[in-house]
Amino acid sequence: xxxxxxxxxxxxxxxxxxxIPSFLHAIKNGISGIKFMPRYEELNFSCRLAGMPDFEWExxxxxxxxxxxxxxxxxxxxxxxxxxxxxWADSGMDYETDEPRWETGCVFGxxxxxxxxxxxxxxxxxNKEAKKLGSRVVEQAMNSxxxxxxxxxxxxxxxxxxxxAACATGSQAILMGYEYIKHGYxxxxxxxxxxxxxxxxxxxxxxxxxxxxxxxxxxxxASRPMSLTAGGxxxxxxxxxxxxxxxDFALARNAKIYAExxxxxxxSGGQRQGGTMTAANSTGVIRCIREALASSGVNAGQIxxxxxxxxxxxxxSKEIQNWSDALKRSGNDxxxxxxxxxxxxxxxxxxxxxxxxxxxxxxxxxxxxxNINLEDPDPEITNRISVNCLPVDMIKKEINIVAKANFGxxxxxxxxxxxxxx
Amino acid sequence: MTRTEILNELKKVFAPYTTNKELLxxxxxxxDLIRDLKINSANLVDIIIDAENKYNIxxxxxxxxxxxxVGSCIDVIREKxxxxxxxxx
Numbered sequence: 001x002x003x004x005x006x007x008x009x010x011x012x013x014x015x016x017x018x019x020i021p022s023f024l025h026a027i028k029n030g031i032s033g034i035k036f037m038p039r040y041e042e043l044n045f046s047c048r049l050a051g052m053p054d055f056e057w058e059x060x061x062x063x064x065x066x067x068x069x070x071x072x073x074x075x076x077x078x079x080x081x082x083x084x085x086x087x088w089a090d091s092g093m094d095y096e097t098d099e100p101r102w103e104t105g106c107v108f109g110x111x112x113x114x115x116x117x118x119x120x121x122x123x124x125x126x127n128k129e130a131k132k133l134g135s136r137v138v139e140q141a142m143n144s145x146x147x148x149x150x151x152x153x154x155x156x157x158x159x160x161x162x163x164x165a166a167c168a169t170g171s172q173a174i175l176m177g178y179e180y181i182k183h184g185y186x187x188x189x190x191x192x193x194x195x196x197x198x199x200x201x202x203x204x205x206x207x208x209x210x211x212x213x214x215x216x217x218x219x220x221x222a223s224r225p226m227s228l229t230a231g232g233x234x235x236x237x238x239x240x241x242x243x244x245x246x247x248d249f250a251l252a253r254n255a256k257i258y259a260e261x262x263x264x265x266x267x268s269g270g271q272r273q274g275g276t277m278t279a280a281n282s283t284g285v286i287r288c289i290r291e292a293l294a295s296s297g298v299n300a301g302q303i304x305x306x307x308x309x310x311x312x313x314x315x316x317s318k319e320i321q322n323w324s325d326a327l328k329r330s331g332n333d334x335x336x337x338x339x340x341x342x343x344x345x346x347x348x349x350x351x352x353x354x355x356x357x358x359x360x361x362x363x364x365x366x367x368x369x370x371n372i373n374l375e376d377p378d379p380e381i382t383n384r385i386s387v388n389c390l391p392v393d394m395i396k397k398e399i400n401i402v403a404k405a406n407f408g409x410x411x412x413x414x415x416x417x418x419x420x421x422x
Numbered sequence: 423m424t425r426t427e428i429l430n431e432l433k434k435v436f437a438p439y440t441t442n443k444e445l446l447x448x449x450x451x452x453x454d455l456i457r458d459l460k461i462n463s464a465n466l467v468d469i470i471i472d473a474e475n476k477y478n479i480x481x482x483x484x485x486x487x488x489x490x491x492v493g494s495c496i497d498v499i500r501e502k503x504x505x506x507x508x509x510x511x
Binding site for chain 1: 439441462474
């Protein structure tokens with residue numbers, strides 16, 4: 001007997017808002033979180049913009065002990081911890097516990113440790129001063145640093161996993177948490193992902209010539225998914241977190257329910273049939289979307305809204321084509337589709353979780369957030385789907401079912417089907 | 423440096439690693455770092471590194487093993503400070 005899984009808590013550290021009230025206001029009003037980064041100009045990067053959260057480091061002391069705070073350097077961990085603990089509090093639960101919470105686990109995604117923080121480690125070791133590194137480096141260098149901090153703070157005693165699947169990480173984490181509850185292994189899973197694009201990771205993307213470079217003077221216009229003048233993505237940082245619970249378990253404690261996770265799929269195109277390290281195999285993408293629908297018991301015709309991956313690269317039109325082929329819907333029959341990246345850039349490992357938080361909020365509050373910077377939709381896209389499917393203003397509308405997908409380097413795909421809780 | 427001077431300085435070294443500030447203000451030679459101050463054993467190396475930097479001394483592995491309570495920490499630091507003064511002469 002499989003279980004129903006609902007979302008009972010949300011937390012977010014987004015370039016355009018930290019905390020749910022601020023984030024909700026931003027996505028309803030199309031507020032951009034893209035900023036000019038003077039440091040990137042000094043470093044001779046071609047793109048000098050980033051979606052960077054207005055994160056106040058000192059506020060971490062409200063979440064963790066002074067001892068833990070002292071020596072915490074990993075920005076990725078700080079973002080993830082903040083989003084996860086906010087989601088936990090939002091679901092109406094206390095942080096403190098003496099006994100481990102055996103019924104609750106965690107799947108939280110991460111890409112790499114904060115290289116800027118690790119630079120200090122490299123310098124010391126090269127100076128033959130390894131002895132001076134202290135006890136706090138390993139726990140922050142390890143990829144599971146973020147889940148270790150989260151699960152330790154909350155005493156989570158079920159499965160604790162750090163997943164990593166490039167840009168598909170966030171939606172994959174939520175899917176893994178969902179599956180674990182659905183099959184009865186846990187009652188509750190804290191899921192999400194985090195990303196801090198430090199200058200070294202940023203520089204490597206810059207060198208690939210995949211970043212936006214024509215809008216350095218106009219940061220808020222630089223992230224332009226589906227636009228004819230899109231010229232690459234803007235890297236973003238942040239974290240998103242969702243508390244998932246078995247329905248009966250949530251009802252028993254009178255938890256508020258934002259939405260239901262109906263199902264999903266995660267696969268790979270195998271880097272075959274046109275799929276490569278950096279490009280998606282369309283057959284894999286289409287299979288992933290169709291498997292997600294099948295696992296949810298939902299027909300393609302029931303999708304009201306697609307929260308796309310849509311990064312503002314030349315892959316956008318291909319993505320639209322894949323959605324259209326997977327759903328067998330086009331023209332005016334195509335669902336509404338939006339890309340949060342137009343406001344916050346591409347938050348890489350955190351993209352899927354921040355965008356899923358946005359998707360859940362759109363279901364809970366029955367609206368569709370705008371695509372900003374879409375005055376000039378790419379004709380390759382509007383040849384396939386109606387321009388009416390591309391909202392540029394917030395729409396108030398009945399939203400029952402949302403498909404949320406992300407596609408990552410390594411030709412990996414993840415798709416979630418989220419629904420209004422009935 | 424007298425034992426009292428070192429003790430007062432040590433309170434500052436311990437401060438980031440214990441949440442029990444009240445007990446910290448009352449520590450004496452017998453206060454155990456892990457049992458009484460509830461310092462995480464992994465953080466003992468950080469305390470040693472901070473003490474090395476503060477007093478500009480080097481605390482070797484054997485000396486570090488002795489730093490279990492406040493009294494033994496003071497003993498080790500005094501000993502290392504004296505060695506340093508001898509070397510300077």
